[in-house]
């Protein structure tokens with residue numbers, strides 16, 4: 127240890143308001159630097175820390191380093207929503223760089239127990255991934271990456287040579303380019319020539335929604351598991367391509383804190399992560415301790431943050447044989463800021479991240495063989511443990527919705543989980559899994575631990591507090607049929623062909639020429655996309671409010687309530703054009719559309735029944751900006767925009783007093799926007815005139831406050847403690863919360879909010895302790911928590927008592943619909959999305 131220690135001793139925490147540091151402030155002075163490599167100042171025209179780098183400047187510097195040096199290559203692995211490049215700068219000795227593909231392949235062999243014993247670890251380099259700023263407004267992280275890249279590309283001498291000879295370093299300089307661009311633009315344009323450290327300054331209060339999140343306002347540091355965004359899809363693919371041994375994740379926390387490095391809270395580690403991982407994390411932390419001591423930076427460990435939720439940048443590696451390390455620097459969120467601990471400067475924050483990067487690299491070098499052995503052992507043990515585990519495989523299907531099933535399988539495949547078709551029918555827990563449309567994931571594979579974390583409900587915990595959600599059972603979020611298989615004989619002859627890509631959902635038009643009407647079921651995931659597409663072509667569309675059996679000798683089928691019917695006559699297009707549109711809708715949305723010869727059904731209502739109601743195309747306005755809940759609003763925007771092709775007009779609260787709402791027929795309200803009395807009146811008049819309001823999560827409190835609906839909230843349980851001590855006050859309070867758990871609800875399948883569901887039991891996600899009494903009108907509570915509702919995750923018994931039998935969603939008079947919990951959580955709750963879409967498309971017909 128100590129080889130790279132920074133000799134600049136105990137530079138003071140604070141810097142005067144106008145002084146700008148030079149690169150010497152950051153870099154070790156024990157080595158020399160190759161002058162043919164441009165310094166950041168030579169490239170940008172200013173020092174690091176003087177301005178916040180925009181993403182494009184940072185990116186072009188990385189390209190420049192790759193251009194000028196034989197040690198450095200740039201690998202692009204994806205593009206963000208705003209088409210910004212995502213990638214990593216790969217740095218090693220020139221010789222390693224020339225052999226990089228061979229070294230990578232040899233390295234990957236450690237993850238394959240069949241061949242890993244053949245590897246000579248002593249001759250292999252360690253792979254270290256350095257990741258900066260997944261939260262775009264945690265700028266000291268991304269800005270420090272530039273110094274790391276310069277240091278490793280330009281540094282000269284024995285120490286650097288030794289490091290590069292024995293390691294492959296992957297610098298991911300900005301994990302969230304779109305958020306980084308927003309935040310850097312904000313702090314640069316609000317900055318004064320003379321730094322103003324007043325915390326009340328505009329510079330420190332970034333405009334809504336801030337730069338933390340990606341383009342659709344998602345926290346990318348929760349998406350490593352869900353993989354719903356291009357940033358994470360590319361990153362996880364790059365992770366599996368390189369399988370780094372250490373994976374750092376550089377963040378910022380509150381301005382009044384110091385510096386955090388892992389280990390975090392030990393009692394909250396995910397039990398599926400092996401103890402070796404924590405031991406290595408602790409050993410690596412000794413290096414951070416020494417390096418931060420050398421520059422006099424205060425720090426803390428173990429008292430905050432945990433690795434229970436495995437979908438974060440510091441925890442996903444832990445359950446893949448790597449060591450993920452979280453760093454949290456007190457965030458300036460500007461250039462210089464007063465804090466109770468003195469002036470906090472942007473350069474100071476950058477230097478801390480740079481310094482722990484050096485300590486990580488030294489730890490990686492000195493612990494190289496141990497880290498490589500750990501990786502090998504991790505995967506070997508996975509197979510041994512799988513052999514002993516009582517569950518042999520998980521089987522799943524979804525007979526009525528190929529697209530939802532395909533999206534689920536797509537996630538598994540991206541995580542390198544092996545999925546197979548089933549070869550024979552099997553019945554389990556009352557569900558028949560037919561060969562052909564059922565799939566099986568055996569546990570006897572290297573991703574054994576990760577598979578368990580995705581499929582296994584959890585009901586026992588060593589702690590009652592969670593930094594993030596307490597459960598994430600993926601088949602539940604997709605509302606799939608699934609069962610564990612525990613008997614060896616169940617596995618006999620079951621496994622068929624391995625999938626190499628998600629199954630094609632299909633989608634076809636099955637119709638005679640010139641049919642009387644077209645019909646399609648609502649239970650396919652992309653049916654709403656097809657409906658909107660057709661409505662957008664000005665077609666007259668209707669929804670059936672009852673089941674019926676159709677049989678014209680050619681087509682014979684039971685259609686469910688929620689079926690969409692498009693009569694051939696009375697449309698603004700010719701019969702031929704109509705057929706073309708139907709063909710296109712079926713193909714592009716992957717759904718089945720049927721043509722019917724007659725309007726007469728065999729059983730139940732006929733196609734001309736007045737219980738088949740004409741639908742208006744949804745025209746959606748959503749309250750956005752200050753007061754709105756950006757993650758709720760972002761999830762809605764993302765879903766409607768990227769999956770269903772439905773435009774959302776986003777209007778800020780301040781404009782509601784004068785906004786012309788007549789263009790819209792749906793208003794979505796999240797959070798607690800501050801709308802003027804004139805704006806509230808405007809909404810009220812519009813609602814009385816026929817507009818539908820969807821109150822979403824906390825938006826329902828706004829509806830109650832403004833007398834749009836009478837909602838009776840059940841008081842919070844308060845942790846259930848009758849007695850306690852001051853020291854435990856925060857923990858006691860948190861134990862009364864619901865950190866994100868999965869509950870069971872019961873559906874009234876005849877209600878328009880439940881159209882498209884084929885089973886009357888639905889798992890839902892709940893991350894607040896809100897509970898709402900049922901509406902007194904018994905028909906207004908179509909989705910209710912069951913009497914024994916907890917399916918997976920943590921919930922105190924007091925909260926279970928509060929929640930059981932209450933409403934998940936209710937409707938009020940005047941087309942006002944309340945969704946009390948999140949139907950679109952992290953874009954991965956495909957199973958409950960339809961409730962939201964039903965409110966959007968069918969809210970207008972609920973009486």
Ligand SMILES: [Zn+2]
Pocket residue numbers: 260261264376377378
């Ligand atoms: Zn962060």
